[in-house]
Amino acid sequence: MNDLWQPVPGTRFFCRNGEGLYERLTDRLYLPVDDVDDTDAREVCSRFADAFEARAPVRMVA
Secondary structure: OOOOEEEOOOOOEEEEOOEEEEEEOOOOOEEEOOOOOHHHHHHHHHHHHHHHHHHOOOOOOO
16 A cells, blocks of 8 residues: 655645654655654654765864
8 A cells, every 4th residue: 555645734744644743854754743752853863864974974174
């Protein structure tokens, strides 16, 4: 079954198949915002940081 992402009127959020509340991060990545706690938020941020670091490593310049 394919997921049907529908915008929630008057907000920047989406629902999946008529259920839940999600924020779209990319075209294919949605973050559930109705059940997110601090641990979930840190995990998402660290995964994005790791992915970005792998694509564009930071170089320290002295």
